[in-house]
Amino acid sequence: MHKDTGASCHERKVSQGLYQKFSYVYSLLLTQSTETDPLNFVFQQLLVSKAELKVLCDYYFDGKGKAFRPMIVILMARACNVHSNKEGVLLPAQRSIAMISEMIHTASLVHDDVIDDSDTRRGKNTINKVWGERKAILAGDFILSAASMALARIGNNTVVSVLSQVIEDLVRGEFMQLGSKENENERFKHYLEKTFKKTASLIANSCKAVSILVNSDPEVHEIAYQYGRNVGIAFQLVDDILDFTSCANLLGKPSAADLKLGLATGPVLFACQQFPELHAMIMRRFSSDGDVDRAWQYVLKSDGVEQTNYLAQHYCQEAIRQISRLRPSTERDALIQLTELVLRRDK
Amino acid sequence: MAWRSRLSYIGWRHLSIFSNPSPSNWTKVVSDAEKIVGYPTSFMSLRCLLSDELSNVAMHVRKLVGTKHPLLNTARGFVYDSRNNLQMRGLIVLLMSKAAGPCPSTSDPIHDSMVSGIYPSQRNLAEITELIHTAFLVHRGIVNLKEWTNSDGPLKDMQFGNKMAVLSGDFLLANACTGLAQLNDTKVVELISSAIGDVVQGIYHESSTSAEEGSLTVASWEDQTFLSHGALLAKSCQAAMKLARHGNESQNLAFQYGKHLALGHKLNSDLHTFVKSGSEPAVFSLDSAPVVFHRQIVGPERWRHQLKQVQNMARQIDYTKLRGLIKTERGVSQALDLCSYHGNKALEAMKCFPPSEARSALENMACAVTKF
Numbered sequence: 001m002h003k004d005t006g007a008s009c010h011e012r013k014v015s016q017g018l019y020q021k022f023s024y025v026y027s028l029l030l031t032q033s034t035e036t037d038p039l040n041f042v043f044q045q046l047l048v049s050k051a052e053l054k055v056l057c058d059y060y061f062d063g064k065g066k067a068f069r070p071m072i073v074i075l076m077a078r079a080c081n082v083h084s085n086k087e088g089v090l091l092p093a094q095r096s097i098a099m100i101s102e103m104i105h106t107a108s109l110v111h112d113d114v115i116d117d118s119d120t121r122r123g124k125n126t127i128n129k130v131w132g133e134r135k136a137i138l139a140g141d142f143i144l145s146a147a148s149m150a151l152a153r154i155g156n157n158t159v160v161s162v163l164s165q166v167i168e169d170l171v172r173g174e175f176m177q178l179g180s181k182e183n184e185n186e187r188f189k190h191y192l193e194k195t196f197k198k199t200a201s202l203i204a205n206s207c208k209a210v211s212i213l214v215n216s217d218p219e220v221h222e223i224a225y226q227y228g229r230n231v232g233i234a235f236q237l238v239d240d241i242l243d244f245t246s247c248a249n250l251l252g253k254p255s256a257a258d259l260k261l262g263l264a265t266g267p268v269l270f271a272c273q274q275f276p277e278l279h280a281m282i283m284r285r286f287s288s289d290g291d292v293d294r295a296w297q298y299v300l301k302s303d304g305v306e307q308t309n310y311l312a313q314h315y316c317q318e319a320i321r322q323i324s325r326l327r328p329s330t331e332r333d334a335l336i337q338l339t340e341l342v343l344r345r346d347k
Numbered sequence: 348m349a350w351r352s353r354l355s356y357i358g359w360r361h362l363s364i365f366s367n368p369s370p371s372n373w374t375k376v377v378s379d380a381e382k383i384v385g386y387p388t389s390f391m392s393l394r395c396l397l398s399d400e401l402s403n404v405a406m407h408v409r410k411l412v413g414t415k416h417p418l419l420n421t422a423r424g425f426v427y428d429s430r431n432n433l434q435m436r437g438l439i440v441l442l443m444s445k446a447a448g449p450c451p452s453t454s455d456p457i458h459d460s461m462v463s464g465i466y467p468s469q470r471n472l473a474e475i476t477e478l479i480h481t482a483f484l485v486h487r488g489i490v491n492l493k494e495w496t497n498s499d500g501p502l503k504d505m506q507f508g509n510k511m512a513v514l515s516g517d518f519l520l521a522n523a524c525t526g527l528a529q530l531n532d533t534k535v536v537e538l539i540s541s542a543i544g545d546v547v548q549g550i551y552h553e554s555s556t557s558a559e560e561g562s563l564t565v566a567s568w569e570d571q572t573f574l575s576h577g578a579l580l581a582k583s584c585q586a587a588m589k590l591a592r593h594g595n596e597s598q599n600l601a602f603q604y605g606k607h608l609a610l611g612h613k614l615n616s617d618l619h620t621f622v623k624s625g626s627e628p629a630v631f632s633l634d635s636a637p638v639v640f641h642r643q644i645v646g647p648e649r650w651r652h653q654l655k656q657v658q659n660m661a662r663q664i665d666y667t668k669l670r671g672l673i674k675t676e677r678g679v680s681q682a683l684d685l686c687s688y689h690g691n692k693a694l695e696a697m698k699c700f701p702p703s704e705a706r707s708a709l710e711n712m713a714c715a716v717t718k719f
Contacts (some may be wrong), residue, residue: 019370111517113512119493132491133509137549141486141520145543148524157528162534164528168521174514175400178407188384 006033056127056139057146060106061339063124069105070098072203072231072261074339075331076224077210082329093154094210100163101206103147108170110140115174116261159209166202173197177263182283188269192233223322230319235342240265241305244296246346257293266311268295271304297345309343316343359635376715377438380708384441385463404515407501409694414500416508417488436480436580436599437473438609439712441603444469444587445705446697452592464705468530475526476583482519483546487553488512533584542582556589561633565643568636576613581605604696611689611716614682621670621679622719629666637686667703690717
């Protein structure tokens with residue numbers, strides 16, 4: 001069941017407009033000169049050419065993704081540049097960061113698909129389904145190494161540290177999903193921490209990195225970081241909602257996927273308050289017959305989705321509060337508008 | 348199904364990659380070397396191994412006991428290795444650091460003091476090298492689910508084993524990345540990241556079906572083997588020099604030592620089954636050096652004919668028979684010559700460093716690698 005958000009025709013056009021503008025920016029990224037396109041540059045350095053490996057690594061860089069992360073990073077970079085009196089022009093190193101963050105994200109997706117044994121992603125068969133698990137893992141490792149090389153080439157130790165932290169957070173976040181917490185209160189805290197590590201850390205630290213490249217004021221770094229962190233968490237909360245409310249073909253991946261993986265996300269955790277039957281199901285990770293369906297019904301009957309949405313709005317408001325501390329610019333305003341996009345997305 | 352025998356061969360062989368020179372000699376070489384660098388290198392990465400995440404994995408890996416997932420072998424080999432072969436790469440990096448001596452630059456000195464003649468950054472690098480090596484041992488043990496058959500046991504065991512293997516390998520790599528960042532040297536980060544890319548390329552071809560017949564030629568063997576076995580050690584040795592601000596010449600020598608030692612060692616490992624004629628049934632890769640040389644000598648037609656001779660109705664190869672056939676030609680002796688060549692090149696590289704205990708230890712290793 002697809003909930004209509006009540007967005008007016010005009011607002012939808014604005015969202016679409018933003019999407020288009022930034023798909024364009026993203027495609028610019030992909031066709032950059034070899035100096036700033038890390039993946040291509042790295043491949044040119046190959047001693048022994050591995051055509052198939054290259055195919056795998058390029059598989060998801062086809063411009064069909066949402067390009068959400070590079071979009072934020074580039075906007076943040078420009079907003080910080082204006083704030084720092086450098087006009088809105090993007091530094092090559094900042095453009096690199098945008099590409100690097102997308103590469104790190106892609107590498108983690110490729111591995112996640114093996115871990116979750118997923119069949120499809122973004123409307124295509126997953127790499128593991130087409131080429132097997134071994135090659136998929138190696139491709140992910142390769143993308144990561146390319147990202148790491150590109151990062152090092154920027155030549156800034158702080159930036160390297162900031163983004164390396166993301167790599168560690170991504171893995172720790174994945175580990176956090178292995179276990180279930182007994183205590184209800186701990187569960188929500190655990191969920192938010194996992195959400196930070198798996199989703200928000202990349203955005204927060206990429207934003208921080210581009211701010212570091214143009215400004216030495218730690219307060220500016222903090223603003224960028226906090227914006228990224230809050231938007232990132234909101235983004236994931238909405239993603240978790242969509243897992244319950246969207247139709248399978250709109251998302252490009254099947255819904256109730258989290259439940260099927262045994263994961264209890266925001267809507268479920270909130271629904272627990274009204275339907276205590278969910279506790280036992282959470283602890284056994286929805287593994288009994290009929291658990292997934294029953295849990296889904298409970299969630300839709302409860303106000304779990306509403307509460308999660310409210311929480312996402314709260315994070316977006318905090319993001320807006322932070323970013324408003326920067327000097328006005330078109331980019332800063334776009335970042336504010338972007339939080340609306342996050343809340344209103346239907347895919 | 349070929350992957351299982353191939354995987355178990357690869358898994359076992361690469362576990363103790365420096366295990367093949369005669370045990371008592373090698374063990375002595377290692378323990379002498381460890382004294383020189385200040386402590387047993389098997390303590391390295393202890394911090395990582397005792398982390399919550401890996402303790403969690405260990406708990407889950409116990410569930411794999413009784414299944415056929417390769418991760419179990421990797422884990423077992425990590426805990427129990429009777430020949431002190433854990434963390435040999437790290438040991439070599441430490442020895443190289445010591446052999447090269449302190450930072451030569453007065454205008455750009457290093458503020459941390461050396462312990463047992465090695466800078467803290469170099470010790471950290473040694474640990475990082477081991478983390479990367481181990482991460483790939485683990486990632487190589489991932490199973491292609493499409494090739495699963497009933498005789499491998501329940502599918503969900505393979506899926507679970509894969510999940511654990513991906514996560515633990517990723518964890519080790521992530522720790523390597525943050526460790527690299529803490530070295531505060533972006534050139535070193537770049538170098539080691541490129542080594543990671545090299546290893547991936549090197550082992551990528553192991554996953555291709557062409558490996559079932561053997562796809563390497565003599566010309567491509569060295570390039571391929573450098574990527575999969577030499578690049579990490581060579582570039583880590585070079586990086587250790589960079590960290591102490593040694594010049595390009597030292598960096599190149601260190602690189603050469605790492606490269607030739609690793610290649611010599613791989614040859615030693617490949618040759619073992621052909622040189623030590625015991626009663627053990629043979630298991631070897633068709634891309635191992637003696638076989639690659641043999642293929643070049645007999646030519647593609649005769650090779651295919653020989654393969655048919657040793658295959659049964661189900662196209663399974665009798666490796667013991669094949670080994671016998673290979674030993675009748677000159678492939679083995681050519682591989683032996685190449686092994687000596689690389690051992691000597693490694694020795695040559697070390698001669699350019701000032702004499703020291705550390706240098707001698709590295710020379711002893713280069714010699715040990717040519718012995719059977």
